[in-house]
Amino acid sequence: xxxxxxxxxxxxxxxxxxxxxxxNELNVSQRRTFWVxxxxxxxxxxxxxxxxxxxxxxxxxxxxxxxxxxGFVVIIMSVTILQERRTEKALxxxxxxxxxxxxxxxxxxISSVPGKDVVxxxxxxxxxxxxxxxxxxxxxxxxxxxDESMLTGESDAVSKYLPARLFAxxxxxxGQGLIQVTAVxxxxxxxxxxxxxxxxxxxxxxxxxxxxxxxxRLAYIGVALxxxxxxxxxxxxxxxxxxxxxxxxxxxxxxxxxxxxxxxIFLAMxxxxxxxxxxxxxxxxxxxxxxxxxxxxxxKTGTLTQNNMVVSAxxxxxxxxxxxxxxxxxxxxxxYQTLEYSVLACEISPHDPMEKAVHKIAATFINxxxxxxxTWSLVKEYELSPALFAMTHVWRSDDATQDCVASKGAPExxxxxxxxxxxxxxxxxxxxxxxxxxxxRVLGVARATHDASQPWPERQQGFNFExxxxxxxxxxxxxxxxxxxxxxxxxxxxxxxxxGDHPGTAGSIAAQAGIYSEAIxxxxxxxxxxxxxxxxxxxxxxxxxxxxxxSIVEALKAQGEVVAMTGDGVNDAPALKAAHIGIAMGKRGTxxxxxAASLVLLEDSFTSIIDAIHLGRRIYSNLRQAMVYTLAxxxxxxGLSIVPVxxxxxxxxxxxxxxxxxLVIDPACSVxxxxxxxxxxxxxxxxxxxKEKLISGYNIVQSLLLGGVVTTVVFLxxxxxxxxxxxxxxxxxxxxxxxxxxxxxLIFACRDENATWRTIFLHVPVITLWICAGTLAMxxxxxxxxxxxxxxxxxxxxxxxxxxxxxxxxxVLPVAFFLNNNILKKFRMKT
Numbered sequence: 001x002x003x004x005x006x007x008x009x010x011x012x013x014x015x016x017x018x019x020x021x022x023x024n025e026l027n028v029s030q031r032r033t034f035w036v037x038x039x040x041x042x043x044x045x046x047x048x049x050x051x052x053x054x055x056x057x058x059x060x061x062x063x064x065x066x067x068x069x070x071g072f073v074v075i076i077m078s079v080t081i082l083q084e085r086r087t088e089k090a091l092x093x094x095x096x097x098x099x100x101x102x103x104x105x106x107x108x109x110i111s112s113v114p115g116k117d118v119v120x121x122x123x124x125x126x127x128x129x130x131x132x133x134x135x136x137x138x139x140x141x142x143x144x145x146x147d148e149s150m151l152t153g154e155s156d157a158v159s160k161y162l163p164a165r166l167f168a169x170x171x172x173x174x175g176q177g178l179i180q181v182t183a184v185x186x187x188x189x190x191x192x193x194x195x196x197x198x199x200x201x202x203x204x205x206x207x208x209x210x211x212x213x214x215x216x217r218l219a220y221i222g223v224a225l226x227x228x229x230x231x232x233x234x235x236x237x238x239x240x241x242x243x244x245x246x247x248x249x250x251x252x253x254x255x256x257x258x259x260x261x262x263x264x265i266f267l268a269m270x271x272x273x274x275x276x277x278x279x280x281x282x283x284x285x286x287x288x289x290x291x292x293x294x295x296x297x298x299x300k301t302g303t304l305t306q307n308n309m310v311v312s313a314x315x316x317x318x319x320x321x322x323x324x325x326x327x328x329x330x331x332x333x334x335x336y337q338t339l340e341y342s343v344l345a346c347e348i349s350p351h352d353p354m355e356k357a358v359h360k361i362a363a364t365f366i367n368x369x370x371x372x373x374x375t376w377s378l379v380k381e382y383e384l385s386p387a388l389f390a391m392t393h394v395w396r397s398d399d400a401t402q403d404c405v406a407s408k409g410a411p412e413x414x415x416x417x418x419x420x421x422x423x424x425x426x427x428x429x430x431x432x433x434x435x436x437x438x439x440x441r442v443l444g445v446a447r448a449t450h451d452a453s454q455p456w457p458e459r460q461q462g463f464n465f466e467x468x469x470x471x472x473x474x475x476x477x478x479x480x481x482x483x484x485x486x487x488x489x490x491x492x493x494x495x496x497x498x499x500g501d502h503p504g505t506a507g508s509i510a511a512q513a514g515i516y517s518e519a520i521x522x523x524x525x526x527x528x529x530x531x532x533x534x535x536x537x538x539x540x541x542x543x544x545x546x547x548x549x550x551s552i553v554e555a556l557k558a559q560g561e562v563v564a565m566t567g568d569g570v571n572d573a574p575a576l577k578a579a580h581i582g583i584a585m586g587k588r589g590t591x592x593x594x595x596a597a598s599l600v601l602l603e604d605s606f607t608s609i610i611d612a613i614h615l616g617r618r619i620y621s622n623l624r625q626a627m628v629y630t631l632a633x634x635x636x637x638x639g640l641s642i643v644p645v646x647x648x649x650x651x652x653x654x655x656x657x658x659x660x661x662x663l664v665i666d667p668a669c670s671v672x673x674x675x676x677x678x679x680x681x682x683x684x685x686x687x688x689x690x691k692e693k694l695i696s697g698y699n700i701v702q703s704l705l706l707g708g709v710v711t712t713v714v715f716l717x718x719x720x721x722x723x724x725x726x727x728x729x730x731x732x733x734x735x736x737x738x739x740x741x742x743x744x745x746l747i748f749a750c751r752d753e754n755a756t757w758r759t760i761f762l763h764v765p766v767i768t769l770w771i772c773a774g775t776l777a778m779x780x781x782x783x784x785x786x787x788x789x790x791x792x793x794x795x796x797x798x799x800x801x802x803x804x805x806x807x808x809x810x811x812v813l814p815v816a817f818f819l820n821n822n823i824l825k826k827f828r829m830k831t
Contacts, residue, residue, distance in 0.1 A: 008105035008123045017119035024118045024134055024168075024184035100594075102133040105178075120181055127176040127351070129593070131169065135188040136179035138164045143175035143381060176349075207288045210694055211259050229642060262626050265670045270619035277611040278603040286581050286598035290616020292562040292690045293493055293581060296609065297553065299566055300499040300506065301353065302585065303606050304513050305475040309353035311361040312440055313472035314338050315431055317424070323361070331365040338469030339366060341447045344406035345393055348378065354441070354473050379403065382460045386523070386545040389413040389500075392460045394450065405448035405463050410502065410543070411470060414444030417460060418467045432470055436504025439512065440472035477512050484607050485514040492686035493613070496556075498541045498549055506542035515539050523548050549575035562690055566601075566609070567593050583609060617685075618678030620694075621753070626673035627695050628703050629750040633665055633743050635707020636714055640739070643715055650728050652718055652735060656792055660782070661743065664775050668747050675765040676751055698824070705824060706749065709816045710742045717808045729795035733783055734805045736794070740779050741809035744772050749813060 009017075100115045105123040115133040118124060123139070126132055132146070138160055145157040148170045157173045160166065166179050168188040185191055234243035267288075271281035281287060301307055313322050314335045321335060331339070343362045346355035366372060373395070380394035380403075390409025397404050407417060411432040415425045432442045448463040450456070457463060488495050495515050499506050503520045510517065517539035525531045526541075526548055532555050541552060549567070553575050556563045565579035573596035576582030584597035585604045594600050601608050637658060644652045714735050721731035747768060748760040782788050789796055797805070 005105055005108050005110065006123060007108050009119070009121055010107055014106065014117075014119050014122070017121065018117075021120055021184055021187070023116045025116050100131055100133065103127075118181060118184060120184055122181040124179050124181060125176070126166075126172050126179060128172050128174055130172050131595075132166050132172065132179070134168045134181045135183040135190075136166050136181045138162050138166060138177055138179055140178040141175065142177065142378075144172065144177040145174040147171040147173050207263070207285075207694055211263050214259065214695060225638070225642070229645060232645065259627070259630065262623065262630065262670050262673075266619055266623045266626070266674055269674050270615065273619075274599075274612050274615050275602075277615065278601060278605060278608040279612040280586065280600040280602055281598070282594075282600060283598040287616050287619055289562065289580050289598075290564075290613050291620045292687050293564045293613055293616075294687050295494045295496055295556055295561045295563050296488060296613075297496045297498050297549075297556075297563060297565045297579070298606065298609075299568070300497055300501060300509055301475055302568075302604050303566055304477060304481050304497065304509060306478055307353055307475065307604065309357040309441075309473050309475045311357050311471060312474040313435055313470075315435070315470040315472070317428065317467065317469075320431065335469070336366065337447075338445055338471060341406045341445045341468050342408060342443075342471050344373070344395060344404065345391065345408035345445065353475070354443070357473055358471070373397075373404075376404070380456050382407075384409065386547060388416075388460060389543070390417060390444075390460060392463070394456060396452065401452050403450040403452050405450055405465070407446045407448075407460065407463075407465060408443050408471075411442055411444040414446050414465075415467065417463075417465045418446050419465075420467060424467075428467065428470070432502070433504055435470065435472045436502045437508060439505060439508040440474050441501050441505050442470055442472050445469050445471060477509065478606065480607050482512070482514045484610050487610055487683060489514075491613070491683045494539065494561075496539050496541070496552075498544050498552060500544060501542055503542040506540055510540045526551065546572050546575065550578055553578045562687065564609070564613075567597070572596075614683050617682045618676075620688075621678045621682060622673045622676045624694055624699065625676070625750050625753065626669045628699050628706075628753075629673065629746055630665065630669045631695075631700065631703035632706040632710075632746055632750065633661075635704060636711040636739060636742070637661060639707070639711035640714060640718075640735070643711070644718070647719075649719075649722065652715075652732055654793060657736060660778070660792075661740070663778070664740065664743050664771070667771050668743075672747060672765065672768045672771060673751075675767050677763060678752075681754070702820065702824060705819055706746060706816050709812050709819065710739070710746070713808055713812050713815075714738050714742070717805065727795060729793055730797065730801070733789075733794040733797050734801055736792075737779065737783065737797070737802060737805040738809040740775065741806060742812045744775060745809065745813055747772075749816060 101112050102115050102118050103125040104111060104113055104118065105125065110125065115131075118133045120134075122134070124133060124136065126144075138144070139162070141160055141162060141164075144160040146160060146166060148158050148167060160177065165182075166177075167190065168183075169190040183189075183191075230243045267284045270287050271284055274281055274287070298304060301309075311323060313320065314331075315321075316334060316338060319332075319334055321332065323329060339358075339362055342358045343366075346352075346358050350356050350359060362372070376395045376397055378393055379396045382392040382394075384391045388409070390407055390413040392405060392407040395404045395406070407414065409417075411429055415428055420428070428444070432444070435442045445468040446465040447468050448465045450463060485495055497506065497510050497513075497515050501509075503522055507517075507520050519535055519538055520540045520542055521531065521535050521538045522541070522543040523545055524543065525535075526544070536555075536559065541548075544552070546567075549565070549572060553563055553565055557578070557580070562581075563579045564581040564583055565575050566583045566585065567573070567576045568585035572584075572593050576584060576593060576596040581599060582597035583599045583601060584593040586594070586600045586602040599612060637653065640652050644650065717738050718731050718735035721734050722728070726734075748764070751760060782792050783794055784796055786796060
């Protein structure tokens, strides 16, 4: 790349082109408008039932009931639309966060901008692992190759030479380049064939399948019960209109419409909460799997450490020096050559933290052009390979007759290239071992010369290298890592460190972090037969290639583990895709790694992963409790729709009452439980089994128990009121007051599966208090204002009657807790 930057576009030119061409985006699905959402809501079964009930009331000559039902239709529709818009807004925020960025040259400065802000004629710097943001012409290139499989279907990398065309959406798999943008958005080749790059995947998951299956089963049961109730009422009373109303009331009570809504809201809002902790959820289904994670495979650099690599030591065959980190220290002449060839073996514009550290210390201690060689040009590169952990650069010197060759890599690889006698090789490796035991990452440095008139050798081994020295780096451990690893162990999650570092460095860092392992297995060990069987419980892998990461992930999965895997490079993508949860680094990671992953760390912090696992467990726990609550509150609605008919009493509940109850149930199950902190022991429990059902048999029995107690108490209150000579309106009023209050109390009872009397009212979310207050205010209106009370079939109660209803409702909780703690939990423990 040129050392002097071209000017590029000015900001005024950028704005002008954006006005002409629009943003660099493809045609994606448009956000649903208010009216589209309203039409979808109107097609929901609940609203069709409300409208049907209103039509029957009109046929019976009761327009007041029809009008109030219409009012509830409007209110419930408004609440539902607000929830839908809130969910869509959360998903839009996630899409904005996942928008890739591009490195552009504008006003002679390099800046990072969102990919959508790239415009025609922009100069864009592209490098390995990045996705090309727009179509363009290649202006400069260094060993550039791209993957165009998404356009051509061919998976082979395509080498690019000036002035080749490059296409939006394709991936850079090797080298660097500079392109001038020729087309953006829908005018690109990708836009013309209608591909889309930025959709968040929401494919059907096992949890969605489970909820769908439960919803269908309840719907079938509901249809059967409604038909039986309507038929039975008609036979007993010869009143087809009230028979239909009884059936519609039961249908509204049993219809499990909340389940799919709860699922969508919890995952969307959960992903937004996780994003607030620095983790972007690319696949919403990953939230389900977070709570099942049993093994967390992590890289060392930047995840456990601060990714602030600094040169800590330099060594020759005879001498060793450490940098103390003060400005007064000087570099002895005997170490100049080690530093000189270290720089020559690095990229010109490095991205790797170690290469940046080499450039930084060279700028500090080497001021002479004699050692920096600014006029030399890089003519050949030999890449790191699994067979040889070393990379080599060939430089064309000023006289153009001799090429200068610089190599750096693992000490054992460098000593192998230098073909040293055993005595020298052992001494150098022993010195490297001493440094690694101090937690340093050590590279060897070698040099060679090559006749410029001769062809380059095919492999690095073709040069006659001589050993120059060692260079040691230190990347301090993040201060919060030890506590975070301890939290993982407490949560039953095994942490496995997989690194390309020397075993000594890996072992030292792992011990500092609290990762203890029976042995340290190297990539070379993994090539030997039987290694995995002997060391299946190993927690530290060193000198591992990216390809071997995939083998480790597959082996762990074969043992039945649920694996989360971190990665950042192009070659990490297969392992990230193979893991149950792939976690890509957002800052230092490549686009290839990010697109293969389910989660992206926005801050590359290990604690963010722990936060995500905790939130994943919290979301799942809250989702389960919301389902328990939803089932529990529907039981009394179903029971109170059926039982009075069986005992020959008038209908207790009508569609208008169910509509009011839905105003409590919908916000409670979707908003209130989503805001809960979750259980108190979320990160002290073991990961839940992968095959565990969201709603177990125990949860169903628990819901039946809570709902059954409410049904019994409310019906007894209704029956005793009628027996005491109260009118049907008075009895219905008392029963409805008790039913609404018990619905609110069940919110507190269902907040935590392990709740006790001492904990259910602690740390209550503010939204819960607001919903309870709003519900009680609306209840007061419908029972105290005479004309509203009449529309509901109520009679304004006296204060003693209200007190009796409240006491009856409160009595539900101790009875339910007694049965739950003394019967249900004991039965669960036995089974």
